[in-house]
Amino acid sequence: MSKALITGIAGQDAAYLSRLLLDKGYEVVGIDRPGRPGAPLPRLQGLGVAGDVRVVGLDLTDFSGLSRLLEREQPDELYNLAGQSIVRSSWQDPIQATKDTAQAALTLLEALRLSWPSARFLQASSSEMFGGAKQDRWDEATPFLPHSPYAVAKLFAHQSTVNYRTTLGLHASCAILFNHESPFRGTDFVLGKIADGVARIKLGQARTLQLGNLDSQRDWGHARDYVCAMHLMLQQARPGDYVVATGRTATVREACRIAFAHAGLAMDDHVVVDPALVRPGEVRCIEADASKARRELGWEPKTGLEDLIVEMVEAAHRRGGR
Ligand code: NDP
Ligand code: GDR
Numbered sequence: 001m002s003k004a005l006i007t008g009i010a011g012q013d014a015a016y017l018s019r020l021l022l023d024k025g026y027e028v029v030g031i032d033r034p035g036r037p038g039a040p041l042p043r044l045q046g047l048g049v050a051g052d053v054r055v056v057g058l059d060l061t062d063f064s065g066l067s068r069l070l071e072r073e074q075p076d077e078l079y080n081l082a083g084q085s086i087v088r089s090s091w092q093d094p095i096q097a098t099k100d101t102a103q104a105a106l107t108l109l110e111a112l113r114l115s116w117p118s119a120r121f122l123q124a125s126s127s128e129m130f131g132g133a134k135q136d137r138w139d140e141a142t143p144f145l146p147h148s149p150y151a152v153a154k155l156f157a158h159q160s161t162v163n164y165r166t167t168l169g170l171h172a173s174c175a176i177l178f179n180h181e182s183p184f185r186g187t188d189f190v191l192g193k194i195a196d197g198v199a200r201i202k203l204g205q206a207r208t209l210q211l212g213n214l215d216s217q218r219d220w221g222h223a224r225d226y227v228c229a230m231h232l233m234l235q236q237a238r239p240g241d242y243v244v245a246t247g248r249t250a251t252v253r254e255a256c257r258i259a260f261a262h263a264g265l266a267m268d269d270h271v272v273v274d275p276a277l278v279r280p281g282e283v284r285c286i287e288a289d290a291s292k293a294r295r296e297l298g299w300e301p302k303t304g305l306e307d308l309i310v311e312m313v314e315a316a317h318r319r320g321g322r
Contacts, residue, residue, distance in 0.1 A: 003027040005075040005119075007108070008082030009055055012184040013124065015043035017079060017227040018053050024231075029073055030055045031082070043184045060104035066111035070119070077234050079122045080108055080157075086188045087128060088279075090150035098153045105157030109164045109172065120234040121172040123161040126154045127219075127245070129176070131283055139289035140176065140241050147281050158241075165239050173233045175226070178245035178288050181308060182223040183315030190252055191220060191312060194259045199316035201270055202263045208270050212277030214253040219245045219288040222303035222311075232297040245288030246301045258309045263317075 004021050006014045009030025018028050028049075032041070034057040044050040058065050060082055070078075083101040084090060090097035105123060112119055130138050131147035146152045158174050165172040185192035190211070197209030221244075229244045253267075260267035293299045303311075 001025060001027055002076045003029065003073065004077040004079060005029050005031065005069075005073060006079045006081060007031045007060060007104070008080075009053065010041050010043065011081055011085070012043060012182055012223050013081050013180075013227055013230075014079075015041075015047050015049070015184060016182065016223045017081070017230060018044060018049050019047045020227050020231060022049055022052050028053045029075070031058050031060070031069075033057060034059050046184065061099060061107050063107050063111055066107060067115040070111055070116040074116060075119050077120045077122070078108065078112065079124075079230060080105055081124045083124065083154075084150070087148050087150045088188075090148050090153070094149035097149050098156075101150070101153035102156035102160075106160050109160055109170070113164060113168055113170060117170060119171075120239070121161065121164075121170060122230050122234055123157055123172070123174045124230075125158040125161075125174040125176045125241070126151065127176060127178040127243075127285065127288065128283060129155045129158060136286040137289045138285070138287070139243055140292055147283060162241065171234075171239045173236075173239040174241040175230050175233060176241060176243045177226055178219040178221065178243070178285070180221045180223045180226040180244075181312065183312050184223070185312065190218075191255060191309065194256055195309070195312035195316040197270075198259045198263045198265065198313050199319070201265060202317060203320060208272045210272050210274040210277060211252065211256070212274065212279060213282060214251065214256065214271070214273060216252050216279075216282055217249045217285050218252075219247070219249050219285055220255070220305055220308065221246045221301045222308050225301040225303055229293055229297060229299045232299055236297070240296075242293040242297065243288060243290045244293055244299070245290045246305070247288060247290060248305060249285055249287055250305055255305070255309060258306055259313050262310050262313050
């Protein structure tokens with residue numbers, strides 16, 4: 001039986017990845033923040049796997065603790081999904097964001113190198129690392145130009161992973177993930193906020209939904225599909241870096257229209273642009289090119305934008321708003 005260790009076990013992707021790996025017969029051990037042992041993990045519960053994942057609490061910058069954990073668990077695969085994932089929050093506490101994302105990844109890599117180098121490692125990198133890149137298509141060769149403390153920290157973790165692969169020979173890979181969502185997405189993210197807002201308007205709990213830049217563009221996919229790409233990456237004989245995206249870019253306005261239309265509502269009657277929510281240094285995403293993942297991994301996203309949004313709106317409606 002293969003064993004996987006997943007950091008950030010309380011998060012969206014960790015829940016879908018746990019489900020995928022358990023279905024494949026893996027033993028799954030999750031690393032959560034220390035200090036909340038036995039706390040309920042609603043996303044694991046939501047996918048019916050809370051009882052099947054063994055959870056340990058550990059500070060990801062604790063090198064000795066991580067080394068001991070690796071020696072004890074001897075995992076075949078290690079997925080580093082932990083991190084403070086709200087880009088805006090990284091401006092509020094850039095030092096903590098850098099600790100959670102950059103220092104944690106380096107500590108994991110170093111513990112892996114010294115204690116259990118045979119494990120295969122996956123780093124959750126982000127399209128935010130491209131930031132201000134001028135190219136219209138973003139792929140693995142596009143130069144990075146990070147725009148936020150979050151993205152700078154992600155780039156440090158990314159380059160450290162590349163370094164441990166190319167210089168020290170670890171089987172270490174980076175998934176350069178574009179936005180991916182699910183009913184587990186909170187209202188700090190635009191699709192979660194739209195799904196929640198539509199549900200609340202439909203239920204008569206609200207009349208308006210305040211948003212920022214409606215013309216902003218993103219490539220949105222389903223988290224369930226993106227964790228399949230992560231898993232496939234670690235099954236390759238050779239490690240590498242892969243853009244994971246659908247290839248379809250849409251505006252926030254388009255996403256809104258789909259959500260409101262599904263609920264039988266007219267977006268223009270409810271959406272209000274709040275200039276305070278418009279981001280000053282907006283990342284400009286024109287087109288994501290995931291052809292390497294399609295070609296080498298045989299990976300294809302299964303859920304399109306419409307189905308993703310419908311799933312999110314219906315889940316928010318069932319929850320009765322938040
Ligand atoms: P989530 O925010 O849902 O999950 C990340 C988890 O990491 C959270 O549960 C968080 O815990 C935990 N965490 C943060 N800091 C620490 C720490 N110091 N020690 C232990 N755990 C910690 O994000 P996703 O599941 O959506 O994303 C997974 C990874 O992929 C993240 O690293 C994210 O940056 C990256 N990514 C995600 C994309 C997306 O669109 N979803 C796109 C590109 C990259 P807590 O809940 O307590 O904060
Ligand atoms: P992002 O996701 O910053 O791309 O980071 P988010 O959903 O927050 O923003 C997407 C786009 O929507 C626009 N927008 C709004 N965003 C929010 N949150 N709230 C609003 O009211 C609103 N109105 C418009 C934003 O300006 C932006 O253009 C996500 C995270 O998962 C990161 O961890 C990950 O690295 C990147 O995706 C890839």
